[in-house]
Amino acid sequence: DARVTQTPRHKVTEMGQEVTMRCQPILGHNTVFWYRQTMMQGLELLAYFRNRAPLDDSGMPKDRFSAEMPDATLATLKIQPSEPRDSAVYFCASGLVRLARGEQYFGPGTRLTVT
Amino acid sequence: DAKTTQPPSMDCAEGRAANLPCNHSTISGNEYVYWYRQIHSQGPQYIIHGLKNNETNEMASLIITEDRKSSTLILPHATLRDTAVYYCIVTLLGGGATNKLIFGTGTLLAVQP
Numbered sequence: 001d002a003r004v005t006q007t008p009r010h011k012v013t014e015m016g017q018e019v020t021m022r023c024q025p026i027l028g029h030n031t032v033f034w035y036r037q038t039m040m041q042g043l044e045l046l047a048y049f050r051n052r053a054p055l056d057d058s059g060m061p062k063d064r065f066s067a068e069m070p071d072a073t074l075a076t077l078k079i080q081p082s083e084p085r086d087s088a089v090y091f092c093a094s095g096l097v098r099l100a101r102g103e104q105y106f107g108p109g110t111r112l113t114v115t
Numbered sequence: 116d117a118k119t120t121q122p123p124s125m126d127c128a129e130g131r132a133a134n135l136p137c138n139h140s141t142i143s144g145n146e147y148v149y150w151y152r153q154i155h156s157q158g159p160q161y162i163i164h165g166l167k168n169n170e171t172n173e174m175a176s177l178i179i180t181e182d183r184k185s186s187t188l189i190l191p192h193a194t195l196r197d198t199a200v201y202y203c204i205v206t207l208l209g210g211g212a213t214n215k216l217i218f219g220t221g222t223l224l225a226v227q228p
Contacts, residue, residue, distance in 0.1 A: 004158075033216075043159070043202075043218035056215070091158050103149070104216065106158030 002026045004107035006092050012113045018080040021110045023092030024073055032075045033093040033104060034060075034067055043091075049075065050097070082114045118142065118205045124223040127197075133190040135222050137203030140184040146207060148179060149216070150188045152199040159202065159218075162188065193226045200224075 005024045013019055025032050033048040047057035052069040060067065064083070069075045079086055089111050093104040120138040127133040139148060149164040163170055163177045165186070170177045176189040190197055200221040207215075 035218075042220060045215055045217070048215070093158070103161035103164065104159075106160065109158055 002105075004092055004094050004105050006090075006107040006110050008110060009108060010111045010113075012115065013082055014115055015083055016081040017114075018078065019082050019086075019112060019114075021077045021090050021092075021112070023075040023077070023094075023107060025075060025092070025094030026096075026105055027073070029094035029096045029105070031095045031097055031104075032069060033095070034075070034077050035091040035093065035106075036088045037091065037109075038088045046077070046090075079112075082112075084114045087112055087114050118217070119203045119219055121201075121203050121219065121222045123220065124225065126225050126227055127190075127193045129195060129226050129228050130192055133193040133197065133224055133226070135188040135190075135201050135203075135224060136185065137188070138185045139203070139205045142183050142205050146205045148177065148183075148186050149204045149206060150175070150177065151202045151204065151216070151218075152197075153202070153221070154196075154199040162201075190224075193224075195226050195228060198224060198226045 007022045031050050034046040035043050036046055037043045046059045047067040048055050049069050064079055066078045089109045091106050091109045093106040095104040147164050147166050150162040151159040153159045163172055163175050165177045165179055179186045200223050202218050202221040204216050
């Protein structure tokens with residue numbers, strides 16, 4: 001049963017530290033998404049990639065967030081420096097764009113707490 | 116902003132059908148209706164999607180009105196494990212489309228024993 005995996009599952013860090021979250025999309029999927037979920041804002045799209053190329057990162061604070069796909073099996077989301085307002089659950093999702101389908105498969109999320 | 120409107124919460128008795136409504140009056144001709152759900156502390160899970168015809172799969176049925184301005188997700192025999200937030204999302208399909216999902220606040224379905 002293919003699944004999206006995310007590491008770490010939980011991260012507690014101090015304000016100002018760098019945070020790196022990793023995602024392994026389902027093998028063969030060509031689109032990877034990063035979402036953030038908070039109680040106040042709900043689920044928000046931060047960025048997404050198609051065939052490893054960034055398509056849209058307009059949802060990310062550019063000064064501190066960066067998203068990359070070094071290869072087809074790894075996507076990363078970095079926050080530097082982290083701030084308390086970044087505390088949230090970060091979800092990665094992957095999908096395969098093809099005719100008549102197009103659903104996304106979500107990972108279990110990384111729960112980030114910045115103190 | 117989300118293009119859909121859903122009731123914030125609903126209750127359903129275990130074993131009964133759960134009917135979750137969604138309004139999407141501004142849907143355009145090439146947009147699909149997708150349903151996802153999120154069980155507490157998990158990532159969202161795809162349920163079903165449709166364009167204009169009614170759809171059914173092993174999880175649920177999707178009924179879309181003829182004018183496509185609203186739809187209903189039906190869980191035929193709700194169980195306690197179906198307690199979750201259900202999101203109705205309007206988006207373009209695959210191919211050259213983006214598949215961006217704009218989540219609204221969803222409907223919290225509470226299945227009661």
